Amino acid sequence: xxxxxxxxPCFVKQAVEAGNILxxxxxxxxxxxxxxxxxxxxxxRDMTPPEAGMKxxxxxxxxxxxxxxxxxxxxxYNNLGPAFYEKYKRKVKESEDGLLSSxxxxxxxxxxxxxxxxxFDAEKDIEKVMTQDFAYFDYDRFKKVLSGSxxxxxxxxxxxxxxxxxxxxxxxxxxxxxxxxxxAPIINDATVEDALKAGIDKFAAVxxxxxxxxxxxxxxxxxxxxxxxxxxxxxxxxxxxNYEALEDIGRKNVFFMLKAKCRVVSRHLNVKIGDIIFKxxxx
Amino acid sequence: xxxxxxxxPCFVKQAVEAGNILxxxxxxxxxxxxxxxxxxxxxxRDMTPPEAGMKxxxxxxxxxxxxxxxxxxxxxYNNLGPAFYEKYKRKVKESEDGLLSSxxxxxxxxxxxxxxxxxFDAEKDIEKVMTQDFAYFDYDRFKKVLSGSxxxxxxxxxxxxxxxxxxxxxxxxxxxxxxxxxxAPIINDATVEDALKAGIDKFAAVxxxxxxxxxxxxxxxxxxxxxxxxxxxxxxxxxxxNYEALEDIGRKNVFFMLKAKCRVVSRHLNVKIGDIIFKxxxx
Numbered sequence: 001x002x003x004x005x006x007x008x009p010c011f012v013k014q015a016v017e018a019g020n021i022l023x024x025x026x027x028x029x030x031x032x033x034x035x036x037x038x039x040x041x042x043x044x045r046d047m048t049p050p051e052a053g054m055k056x057x058x059x060x061x062x063x064x065x066x067x068x069x070x071x072x073x074x075x076x077y078n079n080l081g082p083a084f085y086e087k088y089k090r091k092v093k094e095s096e097d098g099l100l101s102s103x104x105x106x107x108x109x110x111x112x113x114x115x116x117x118x119x120f121d122a123e124k125d126i127e128k129v130m131t132q133d134f135a136y137f138d139y140d141r142f143k144k145v146l147s148g149s150x151x152x153x154x155x156x157x158x159x160x161x162x163x164x165x166x167x168x169x170x171x172x173x174x175x176x177x178x179x180x181x182x183x184a185p186i187i188n189d190a191t192v193e194d195a196l197k198a199g200i201d202k203f204a205a206v207x208x209x210x211x212x213x214x215x216x217x218x219x220x221x222x223x224x225x226x227x228x229x230x231x232x233x234x235x236x237x238x239x240x241x242n243y244e245a246l247e248d249i250g251r252k253n254v255f256f257m258l259k260a261k262c263r264v265v266s267r268h269l270n271v272k273i274g275d276i277i278f279k280x281x282x283x
Numbered sequence: 284x285x286x287x288x289x290x291x292p293c294f295v296k297q298a299v300e301a302g303n304i305l306x307x308x309x310x311x312x313x314x315x316x317x318x319x320x321x322x323x324x325x326x327x328r329d330m331t332p333p334e335a336g337m338k339x340x341x342x343x344x345x346x347x348x349x350x351x352x353x354x355x356x357x358x359x360y361n362n363l364g365p366a367f368y369e370k371y372k373r374k375v376k377e378s379e380d381g382l383l384s385s386x387x388x389x390x391x392x393x394x395x396x397x398x399x400x401x402x403f404d405a406e407k408d409i410e411k412v413m414t415q416d417f418a419y420f421d422y423d424r425f426k427k428v429l430s431g432s433x434x435x436x437x438x439x440x441x442x443x444x445x446x447x448x449x450x451x452x453x454x455x456x457x458x459x460x461x462x463x464x465x466x467a468p469i470i471n472d473a474t475v476e477d478a479l480k481a482g483i484d485k486f487a488a489v490x491x492x493x494x495x496x497x498x499x500x501x502x503x504x505x506x507x508x509x510x511x512x513x514x515x516x517x518x519x520x521x522x523x524x525n526y527e528a529l530e531d532i533g534r535k536n537v538f539f540m541l542k543a544k545c546r547v548v549s550r551h552l553n554v555k556i557g558d559i560i561f562k563x564x565x566x
Contacts (some may be wrong), residue, residue: 005312015290019290029288034324041320045313052290 003154004264007049008040012058014115018060021114022069035059043051049244049264050215053115055209057186057214058247068185070114074159075194076195077112077122077188084109084126091130100139100172102168103257104130109164110157110239115187115214129259135275138255142280149233151176151277153264154204155216155246156190157239157258162198165238169203178203178228215241218249240265247281254281257261284527287547290332291323294339298400298411301343304397305352319344328362332547333498333524336398340469340497351468353397357442358393360405360471361480364446367409368481373452374413374452383422386540387413390559392447393440393542398470400496408562418558421538425563428536430468432516434459437487438499438529439473440541442521445481448521452486461511466497472524500526501532523548530564537564 015036019029043052062067068074088105095101108129112122126258128203146152152175170179179200190198195206210222214235218226219273229235234253237246243256244267256279260266266273298319300313319339328334343352351357371388378384391412395405429435433459435529438446452460462483464473473481478489493505499520501509512518517536520529526539540560543549549556 005302005316008301008316009292012295014294016288030328031292033288035438037320037324041317 001048001247001265002046003043003049003052003241003267006264007052010087010243011040011052012036013184014053015060015126018069020061021062021073022066028063032063035063036245047211048215048217049222050211050213050217052210052243053215053241054186054213054217054220059207060160070185070188073114074185074188074194080122080126081160081198085163085166086127088130089165089170089234092167092171099143099171101142102171103278105164105261106161106168106238107278109161110257112158112160112188113240113261115241123176129276132276134277134278135260135271136277137175137258138278138280142255143279145234145255145257145280146172146175149175149253151232151234153232153235154179155209155242156181156195156236156237157242158188159190159194160198161238162190162194166198166200166203168236169200178232179204179206180209180211180216180225180228182214183210183222186212186214189214198241211245213241213245215239215243215245217245242266243277252281255279256281262270284530284548284551285329286332286335290335293545293547294323295319297336298339299304301340301352301494303348304356305343305347307347307501311346315343318346321455331496331497331498331500332527333494335502336498336504336524337469337496339447343498353468353471354475356397356534357468357536360443361370361406361477364443365480367443367447368446371413371447372453375450375454382426382454385454386422386425386561388447389444390540390542392444393540395441395443395471396544397436398520408424414560415425415559417559417561418543418552418554419562421561421563425538425561428517428538428563429455429458432458434515434517434534435461436511436515436518437462438518438520438525439478439490440469440525441463442473442477443481444521445473445477449481449483449486451502451519452483462487462489462512463492463499463508465491465495465497466491466493466505467506468494471499472497490533493530494549496524496528498522498528500528519540526560532564535564536564540565 015032019032035058053060061251092098092101111120111125156260181195209216211217211220235255239258258277260271260275267278298315302315319342375381375384393411394408403546464478492499492508494500494503520539521542522541526541543554543558
């Protein structure tokens with residue numbers, strides 16, 4: 001998906017909000033804003049939103065002098081992770097359909113987002129997703145593809161979504177699972193370290209995709225990773241950034257799981273902001 | 284009130300949304316955005332938000348080649364105005380306290396806004412304001428100042444808020460009222476023509492302030508108007524733009540009536556977005 005004109009105010013908003021979140025100085029905030037505005041003026045409009053987001057957040061990293069500006073935020077959520085895991089793992093165990101319940105959990109974990117999302121209340125919003133109707137629900141197709149698949153590529157999104165991903169991955173018993181994370185810190189996206197903190201490595205091979213954007217942009221990925229994309233029987237793609245990067249991937253058996261968080265993506269999917277999506281791609 | 288850094292994404296959003304609302308061509312939309320971003324980079328940060336808004340919307344006017352890009356929108360709401368007037372005039376008549384009820388109406392009319400506000404549902408949002416709690420409620424002071432006042436300067440905001448203003452103005456019987464509108468079309472702010480369409484001239488002298496910004500920015504006003512500001516016994520200031528322009532006016536007996544529509548103004552007032560305000564200034 002290319003950037004729409006409506007993505008631009010959102011990038012500017014992210015630049016301003018990052019300054020607030022990171023308690024940057026007034027001078028740094030103004031500098032971040034100035035550099036981001038200049039970047040946007042000259043930006044290639046054919047870029048995907050995650051690529052543009054990567055450029056915006058590179059400016060934030062450069063000006064604040066921090067390689068991982070969202071480290072404290074990720075620490076906070078990584079600390080909350082085990083409690084989330086216990087609570088929702090129990091729900092899955094008690095549910096009639098463990099697989100479906102764990103998919104719901106994996107989507108619920110997608111609510112914590114310091115990029116595109118507006119304000120959120122993690123506990124409350126996660127609970128809401130647990131009972132919300134799906135705007136897309138390709139569960140039958142998912143089960144069919146799953147039963148015929150040996151290898152699954154699971155594209156991670158954020159922290160503490162990792163802990164919710166683990167719940168779903170544990171339900172995908174007997175499959176060869178590769179869990180792909182970003183190759184450098186970007187917003188609150190998961191890195192290898194975060195995947196390990198959620199204990200994903202006990203159930204899947206954790207790899208870096210090569211992308212340092214807040215989405216798995218294939219043109220930024222390593223050749224090893226592209227080989228994994230090619231040879232995997234099915235792909236589970238988590239979150240809006242991965243949807244933006246891969247909605248036109250043009251291969252079979254990709255399943256997008258996300259909460260639609262902005263007007264552009266919800267219009268693209270023909271759903272409402274806040275809707276939850278469990279959607280097979282159309283090849 | 285000066286522009287906050289958080290006002291900047293909102294200006295960019297307005298530039299993009301104006302392109303949508305006005306069905307501008309893709310080329311025009313991109314040009315509006317480019318020029319607005321360049322403007323913002325070089326913008327004096329001591330400006331009030333209405334001054335910055337005026338500059339943004341000047342670009343929109345210039346590129347679309349339309350003096351009053353929101354004419355059709357104002358026509359639409361001016362056509363709805365009489366029905367609004369009838370409905371809410373009746374509510375005031377049936378109420379126990381006609382003055383208070385008409386003040387509530389005047390604030391309810393403030394919900395229609397094509398500048399700062401996000402999406403709104405006019406009918407529903409107006410009804411909501413009619414029963415909502417006030418976040419500020421300086422009614423006793425208002426009544427006291429009103430009883431000692433002969434001349435009232437009433438600063439208009441938007442269309443069709445004009446029709447709701449008329450309801451309040453009709454309750455201010457026996458006072459000399461000046462109803463001040465903008466001197467040129469800007470977003471859906473009221474002009475002389477709009478005031479006449481609402482029949483305000485039957486109850487007040489309709490004047491232009493000199494300001495072509497979406498707020499009564501005194502430095503942009505005519506000397507005649509500044510004289511009126513000075514000699515009026517009290518001022519009723521409608522809407523967020525007038526609040527932003529005049530919250531530090533430094534004169535007695537100014538009453539702000541508005542719905543808080545953005546994070547910056549709600550933080551400035553220490554209220555929540557969507558709260559309704561009936562506030563005496565602190566001199």
